[in-house]
Every structure is written in structure tokens, then in C-alpha cells.
Amino acid sequence: MITLKEIAAEAGVSVMTVSNVIHKNYARVSPATVEKVQSIIEKYHYVPNMAARSLVGKSSSIIALLLPMWYADTDSLLFNPYVGMLVGSLDMLVRKHGYYSMLCSFREVEQVLSFQGNWQIDGSILVLPHREDITHRLVEQTQTPLVVIDRRFDDIAMNSVTVDDQKGGYIATKHLLERGHRRIGFACPGYLTMSSVLNDRHIGYLKALKEYGLEPNPRWLFENYQQQEGGRQIGAALAQMDDRPTAVVSTEDYMACGIIQQLIQAGWSLPRDLSVVGFDDSMPSQLITPAMTTVHQDVRLKAEKAFNILLEAIKNDDRRLNRFYQLDVSMVLRDSVATL
Amino acid sequence: MITLKEIAAEAGVSVMTVSNVIHKNYARVSPATVEKVQSIIEKYHYVPNMAARSLVGKSSSIIALLLPMWYADTDSLLFNPYVGMLVGSLDMLVRKHGYYSMLCSFREVEQVLSFQGNWQIDGSILVLPHREDITHRLVEQTQTPLVVIDRRFDDIAMNSVTVDDQKGGYIATKHLLERGHRRIGFACPGYLTMSSVLNDRHIGYLKALKEYGLEPNPRWLFENYQQQEGGRQIGAALAQMDDRPTAVVSTEDYMACGIIQQLIQAGWSLPRDLSVVGFDDSMPSQLITPAMTTVHQDVRLKAEKAFNILLEAIKNDDRRLNRFYQLDVSMVLRDSVATL
DNA sequence: CTGAAAGCGCTTACAG
DNA sequence: CTGAAAGCGCTTACAG
Numbered sequence: 001m002i003t004l005k006e007i008a009a010e011a012g013v014s015v016m017t018v019s020n021v022i023h024k025n026y027a028r029v030s031p032a033t034v035e036k037v038q039s040i041i042e043k044y045h046y047v048p049n050m051a052a053r054s055l056v057g058k059s060s061s062i063i064a065l066l067l068p069m070w071y072a073d074t075d076s077l078l079f080n081p082y083v084g085m086l087v088g089s090l091d092m093l094v095r096k097h098g099y100y101s102m103l104c105s106f107r108e109v110e111q112v113l114s115f116q117g118n119w120q121i122d123g124s125i126l127v128l129p130h131r132e133d134i135t136h137r138l139v140e141q142t143q144t145p146l147v148v149i150d151r152r153f154d155d156i157a158m159n160s161v162t163v164d165d166q167k168g169g170y171i172a173t174k175h176l177l178e179r180g181h182r183r184i185g186f187a188c189p190g191y192l193t194m195s196s197v198l199n200d201r202h203i204g205y206l207k208a209l210k211e212y213g214l215e216p217n218p219r220w221l222f223e224n225y226q227q228q229e230g231g232r233q234i235g236a237a238l239a240q241m242d243d244r245p246t247a248v249v250s251t252e253d254y255m256a257c258g259i260i261q262q263l264i265q266a267g268w269s270l271p272r273d274l275s276v277v278g279f280d281d282s283m284p285s286q287l288i289t290p291a292m293t294t295v296h297q298d299v300r301l302k303a304e305k306a307f308n309i310l311l312e313a314i315k316n317d318d319r320r321l322n323r324f325y326q327l328d329v330s331m332v333l334r335d336s337v338a339t340l
Numbered sequence: 341m342i343t344l345k346e347i348a349a350e351a352g353v354s355v356m357t358v359s360n361v362i363h364k365n366y367a368r369v370s371p372a373t374v375e376k377v378q379s380i381i382e383k384y385h386y387v388p389n390m391a392a393r394s395l396v397g398k399s400s401s402i403i404a405l406l407l408p409m410w411y412a413d414t415d416s417l418l419f420n421p422y423v424g425m426l427v428g429s430l431d432m433l434v435r436k437h438g439y440y441s442m443l444c445s446f447r448e449v450e451q452v453l454s455f456q457g458n459w460q461i462d463g464s465i466l467v468l469p470h471r472e473d474i475t476h477r478l479v480e481q482t483q484t485p486l487v488v489i490d491r492r493f494d495d496i497a498m499n500s501v502t503v504d505d506q507k508g509g510y511i512a513t514k515h516l517l518e519r520g521h522r523r524i525g526f527a528c529p530g531y532l533t534m535s536s537v538l539n540d541r542h543i544g545y546l547k548a549l550k551e552y553g554l555e556p557n558p559r560w561l562f563e564n565y566q567q568q569e570g571g572r573q574i575g576a577a578l579a580q581m582d583d584r585p586t587a588v589v590s591t592e593d594y595m596a597c598g599i600i601q602q603l604i605q606a607g608w609s610l611p612r613d614l615s616v617v618g619f620d621d622s623m624p625s626q627l628i629t630p631a632m633t634t635v636h637q638d639v640r641l642k643a644e645k646a647f648n649i650l651l652e653a654i655k656n657d658d659r660r661l662n663r664f665y666q667l668d669v670s671m672v673l674r675d676s677v678a679t680l
Numbered sequence: 681c682t683g684a685a686a687g688c689g690c691t692t693a694c695a696g
Numbered sequence: 697c698t699g700a701a702a703g704c705g706c707t708t709a710c711a712g
Contacts, residue, residue, distance in 0.1 A: 001457050001460075003688095003689055003690085004689065004690065005689075005690090013698075013699085014698065014699045014700075015689090015690080015691095015699090016690095016691080016692090016698080016699065016700090017697090017698060017699075019690070019691065019692095020698090023691090027697090028697065028698080029697065029698080030697055030698090033697085033698085045453070045454075045457075047453075047454045047457035047458050048458065048689085048690080049395070049457075049458070049460065049688090049689050049690070050391075050458045050459050051390075051391040051392075051394035051395045051400065051459070051460065051688090051689080051690090052391075052395050052688075052689035052690040052691085052704090053689085053690060053691080054391035054690095054704090055389070055391045055392050055395055055688090055689080055690075055691095055703095055704045055705065055706085056689085056690050056691045056692080056703075056704045057690085057691065057692090057704085060391065065443075067431075074432070075428070076427075076428025076429060076431055076432050077428065078418070078424040078425070078427055078428030078431065079424060079425055079428050080424070081421045081424060081623070083424070084418040084419060084420070084421060084423070084424030084427075085418070085419055087416075087418055087424075088415070088416025088417065088418030088419050089416060091407075091416055091418065091443045091445055092414070092416050092445060094443075095445055100442055100443075100458075100459070101442065101443040102440055102441065102442050102443075103405075103431045103434075103440075103441040103442075103443065105431055105432060105435055113385070113387075114385075114387045117341050117385075117387035117389075118387050118388065118389070118390045118440075119390050119391070119440070120341075120389065120391065228626070228627060254627070257627045258627075260629070261627065261628075261629050261631070264629045265629065283421070283624070284623070284624045284627045284628075286568070287568060287594070287597045287598075287601065287624045287627070287628055288601075288624075288627060288628050288629070289600070289601050289604040289605065289628070289629065291601070343704095343705055343706085344705065344706065345705075345706095353682080353683085354682065354683045354684080355683090355705090355706080355707095356682080356683065356684090356706095356707080356708090357681090357682060357683075359706075359707065359708095360682090363707090367681090368681065368682080369681070369682080370681055370682090373681085373682085388705085388706080389704090389705050389706070391704090391705080391706090392688090392704075392705035392706040392707085393705080393706060393707080394688090394706095395687095395688045395689065395690085395704090395705080395706075395707095396687075396688045396705080396706050396707045396708080397688085397706085397707065397708090681712105682711105682712085683710105683711090683712085684710095684711090684712105685708105685709100685710090685711100686707105686708090686709090686710105687706100687707090687708090688705105688706085688707090688708105689704105690703100690704085691702105691703090691704090692701105692702090692703090692704105693701100693702090694699105694700095694701090694702105695698105695699090695700090695701105696697105696698085696699085696700105
């Protein structure tokens with residue numbers, strides 16, 4: 001690895017002249033010198049040492065992608081395909097803008113703060129922050145710009161990008177109502193009251209029912225484990241019920257998949273015997289049969305909005321600009337809803 | 341952010357004594373001094389500046405996770421759930437061993453080399469390297485330890501972890517043969533001859549057929565687009581055939597999902613009308629109905645083996661130790677194969 | 681047990 | 697247009 005010093009020696013100029021050429025401060029260097037230095041740079045494939053830059057400058061060019069490990073000790077958040085999609089999209093933006101992505105799996109706020117200090121991170125993006133307490137403390141204590149995806153607090157200045165979850169719950173339910181359903185259940189993981197995301201989706205559900213003059217039936221609120229396992233349990237419960245709904249809105253595609261799978265295995269014909277609407281339009285929703293009608297969110301756009309806010313916060317050197325973007329949602333109609 | 345210098349000043353000792361305390365060189369510092377310095381470190385939550393360390397030492401503590409962008413210009417490799425699983429597993433190991441993960445999406449070898457120089461990367465792991473030419477050049481030209489996952493070259497020293505693909509193709513086919521099938525097709529993406537991975541799976545398939553005295557039927561070699569789309573095309577083709585197989589081995593779960601989905605939509609009953617075996621045991625294989633019988637590979641173990649080899653290469657300061665590990669595969673029996 | 685010195689590769693004022 | 701100097705935060709010999 002060749003250094004500025006060696007280039008300077010070979011060109012017979014000072015180190016800072018080479019530095020000026022690299023940074024294209026051509027006003028400060030004669031064209032002849034520029035050319036000479038340039039050719040040596042190319043000859044040796046000079047690449048700057050970012051550690052040295054980071055040390056002297058105020059910027060490290062590193063963006064931290066914060067991945068909480070609040071679910072399982074041995075699982076990475078990247079096992080979740082939605083997170084893969086989000087992190088992948090973010091990384092492409094990071095690279096495109098000349099930054100570098102570092103992964104930071106963490107359990108405690110302190111780990112993030114250490115990490116940020118270790119690398120003089122320019123900014124961070126937090127993904128899938130289900131734990132409200134830790135997220136709140138992180139927002140309070142971070143010393144560098146931070147954007148939180150999928151979570152917003154009203155009592156503190158913060159940057160975030162969320163999805164219009166209320167609308168999502170609303171249009172999912174409304175779609176079923178328009179197809180003639182009046183007995184509509186709601187399926188979600190068992191921490192409905194703890195998660196504003198889930199809670200908003202539920203509020204949207206209630207709102208749509210109300211518009212049709214319907215009362216929610218408490219027996220049709222299915223709280224269970226998350227993902228497929230919970231869905232299978234709910235499917236099994238549905239199969240046992242006398243007074244069952246004709247349709248279910250699920251707050252997760254994976255849970256909806258579990259419901260569908262369980263019932264098909266029990267011999268039901270879907271969507272005839274039960275209509276299901278999922279949430280997120282994640283990959284399996286189009287792989288299963290019947291392909292799932294679901295609430296779509298644009299994950300790439302989400303990444304873009306988050307990154308743009310982060311960029312702005314970095315430029316303004318303001319760790320909490322208090323910027324906010326709410327993504328729209330839309331229905332993707334496939335085959336898991338029957339018209340009554 | 342407090343620095344060594346400031347801690348030294350407050351403790352009334354030299355910078356290098358503080359450094360010795362941090363590195364636990366207690367033999368070189370009196371217990372009283374250790375305690376005094378320790379308390380100041382804790383009081384101010386000192387964290388080392390990794391850029392400075394990287395600059396002075398030989399190690400940056402950064403591991404690069406190399407993600408080729410040879411598929412689509414706008415897609416990250418992390419959109420692939422298998423890659424998410426792998427990268428997530430790797431990141432957990434990286435963190436556990438005191439390293440840091442940087443993502444490096446790239447298209448050309450030169451980008452990787454620059455990246456490695458920029459950050460004085462300690463080591464790199466390359467994931468999903470379908471492009472043989474670029475991978476080969478990368479192995480030749482890398483200046484730092486590198487482990488390649490899923491690809492091996494015989495003409496050059498390299499570190500790699502692969503899967504016993506030949507065995508995979510063999511046991512998948514054998515399973516069908518044991519269940520009474522004699523008319524068995526093979527479905528794969530259209531670059532069978534270019535990919536040693538796919539080719540090995542095909543060799544295993546042929547070997548199993550041969551054991552049963554069967555000739556492969558060229559009409560039952562289905563090459564198509566990759567993933568679900570190709571599977572759907574193959575499903576459509578199968579639906580049209582007169583002389584069709586009773587079972588298909590697919591080199592990809594996603595492709596197998598497409599086949600299954602297409603045929604169910606065409607009114608077929610699976611596995612009665614067609615048996616399907618997938619490959620990889622990726623997440624959707626258990627979400628669909630019928631749940632898919634597939635060849636399982638242990639992605640976590642794969643990550644572990646790759647990381648261990650990398651660690652060894654780093655310790656030995658040898659960029660091409662020429663270490664190699666081949667993962668075993670096994671059948672996961674679910675519901676997509678009928679007994680004839 | 682403790683410290684003064686040199687240096688990693690770069691950038692940032694400053695002087696000419 | 698060009699350069700000498702200082703310094704970012706740390707570690708590594710070396711001397712005592």
C-alpha cells in the first residue's frame with residue numbers, strides 16, 4: 001500500500017500538494033504538478049487510508065446499521081427477510097453516497113454508544129426496534145445522528161420513518177368488508193398493547209368495522225406466538241370454533257401463512273372456508289397457494305427516506321433534527337380472499 | 341469522547357501507563373496505579389478510538405463481508421434470504437470474536453481491493469460467488485486473508501467452504517427412487533454448465549439414476565429462469581407434456597415453490613400428481629402446502645466453518661492458507677413426495 | 681514499575 | 697502555486 005508520503009517523494013513535491021490533488025483542489029496546484037501526481041497515483045493504485053482520515057478529520061464515513069438482538073440470543077436480525085431487504089437497500093444507498101456500512105448487533109444501549117465511539121460513526125439507523133424502553137434510551141443518549149425505522153416517540157425529538165399502520169389495518173379490513181365479509185377476526189402476536197405498530201393496525205381494523213356499524217367480537221381477537229408458529233396455533237383454534245369468523249386480518253404475513261397452512265392441512269379449502277389478509281407483502285406471500293392478499297409497504301422507499309433524513313442530520317450536524325416520514329401503504333390483491 | 345491523554349493527565353501518569361492498563365499489561369503497572377486509572381476509565385466511559393489503533397497497529401479488527409452485485413444493478417444480495425441467514429450468522433461470529441463487520445457490495449475485483457486497502461481489512465468472506473471469472477481473479481489478487489463460500493478452484497491456493505452438492509443431488513434422487521419413482525426430472529436455472537454447484541447436483545442426480553439402471557431422459561432436464569419465475573414456467577411446461585415425469589428434483593427451493601404453485605393453480609393435486617424435492621431447506625419450503633421435502637444444509641455451521649478458517653488465516657498472516665471444508669447435507673422429509 | 685520519544689497516514693490552518 | 701509544522705489518538709520499542 002503506497003502512502004501520500006511516498007507519492008510525494010516520487011513526484012518531488014510536498015505531501016500536502018499530493019493531498020490537494022487527491023481532493024481535487026486544483027486551484028492550489030499547477031496543472032503540470034496535478035498531472036505528474038495523478039499519474040503516480042494511478043500507477044500504484046493509491047487508495048486513501050480511511051483510518052488516518054477518520055483520525056484527523058471529523059468524519060469516519062461510516063454508517064452503523066443497528067440490529068437489536070432482543071428476540072433470541074443466537075439469532076441475528078438478518079434471519080428475518082424483511083430486515084435483509086431493508087439492510088440491503090440501506091447498504092446500497094450508503095455505498096452510493098460514499099459511505100461505508102458497519103453492522104452493529106447489540107442488546108444494550110451501552111453497546112451502541114461504545115460502538116459509535118469506537119468508530120466515530122457519522123450516523124446510525126436502527127431497524128425493527130420492538131423494545132420501546134431501550135429504543136427510547138438510545139434516542140436520548142446517542143451522540144451522533146440517528147434515524148429510527150418503524151418507531152416514533154412524541155415526548156422526545158427524534159428522526160424516524162414509519163408506515164401508516166392505521167391505514168394498513170383499515171384498508172385490509174375494508175377490503176374484506178367490501179367483499180361482503182361481516183365476521184372478521186384479527187390475528188397478531190401476543191404483545192399487541194406493547195407495540196404501537198400492532199396497536200395502530202388494530203385501531204385501523206376497529207375503525208373500518210365501526211364504519212360498517214359492526215362491533216368487534218372479542219372471541220375473534222387471536223393473540224398468539226409470532227410468525228408461522230402462532231399462525232398454526234390460530235389455525236388450529238379456528239378449526240375448533242363453532243362461532244367462527246369468515247375472514248381474518250393478520251398483522252404479519254408469516255402468521256397468515258401459518259393460518260393458511262394449518263387449515264389446508266386440516267382439509268379446508270381456502271379462500272372458500274376462510275379469507276385471510278396478511279401484512280407486509282413479504283416474499284412468501286406470493287409463494288404460497290392461495291397466493292396471499294396483503295398490505296404492501298415499499299421497503300426500498302422506506303430505506304431511501306430513512307437514509308435521506310440521516311444524510312440531512314449529518315450535514316446539519318444535528319443528532320436529532322426531529323424529522324419524520326410516514327410511508328403510505330396499499331392493498332395487493334391476490335387469491336386469499338373470497339367474495340361472499 | 342475522552343482520550344488516553346486526558347485520562348493520563350487526570351491520573352497523573354503517562355499515556356503509555358494508561359495504555360498498559362487498558363491492555364491489561366498489569367505486570368508493567370503497580371496495582372495502585374491500575375486501580376486509579378481503571379476508575380477514571382469507568383467514570384468517563386472511555387472507549388478506544390479504533391481508527392487510531394488501526395493506524396498504528398497492523399490490525400483494523402474489521403472483517404469485510406463481500407456481497408457481489410452480479411445479478412441486478414439495483415438489488416442487494418441481502419434480498420436473498422439465504423444470504424441474510426449467512427451474513428447474519430457471520431456477523432454474530434465476527435462480533436463474538438471482537439471484530440467488526442463491514443458490508444462491501446461490489447461489482448468488480450478492483451472495488452474489493454480498494455475497499456480492503458481503504459480500511460486495512462483483517463480478512464474477507466465472499467458470499468454467493470456465481471461469477472467464476474471474477475471470483476478467480478479476486479482469489480489471485482487479494483492481499484488479505486479471504487474465505488470463499490460455495491466455490492472452490494483446483495488450480496490455485498484458496499480457502500473455501502462448500503457443500504457436498506453431489507451428495508445432495510444424489511440423496512434427493514435416491515429418495516424419489518426409493519419411494520418408487522422411475523421417471524424423475526431435473527429442474528435448474530439455465531446456467532447448469534457454468535456453475536460447478538449446479539453441475540455437481542446434476543452429477544449426483546445422474547449417479548443415483550445409474551444405480552437403478554436408469555437413463556436420464558433429456559426431455560426431463562428443465563432449464564429455465566432462476567427462482568420462482570423459472571419454476572412457474574417449468575410447471576406450465578409440465579402441465580402440457582404427454583410423456584411427463586412423476587417427480588422432479590429442483591436445485592432451488594424457490595424454483596420448486598414456483599413449480600408447485602403453478603401446478604396447484606392448474607388444478608393438480610400434489611404430491612399425488614407430481615412429487616417435488618427442493619434444495620437448501622430455505623424458509624418458504626415449510627410455509628407452503630404441501631410442505632416441501634428438500635435437501636437441508638446447515639447455514640449456521642457453514643458460517644462457523646468459514647469464520648474459523650478466516651481466523652486461522654489471520655493468525656497465520658497467510659492470505660491463502662488453502663484450507664477447505666465441505667459441509668454434509670441431509671434430507672428433510674415433508675409432504676411433497678408421494679410413494680408410488 | 682514508569683516515561684519520553686517516535687511514528688502510523690493523513691488534513692488543517694498558516695506562511696510564503 | 698507550494699511547503700513546513702502541528703496534530704488527530706494511539707502503540708511500539710527503548711531507556712531508565
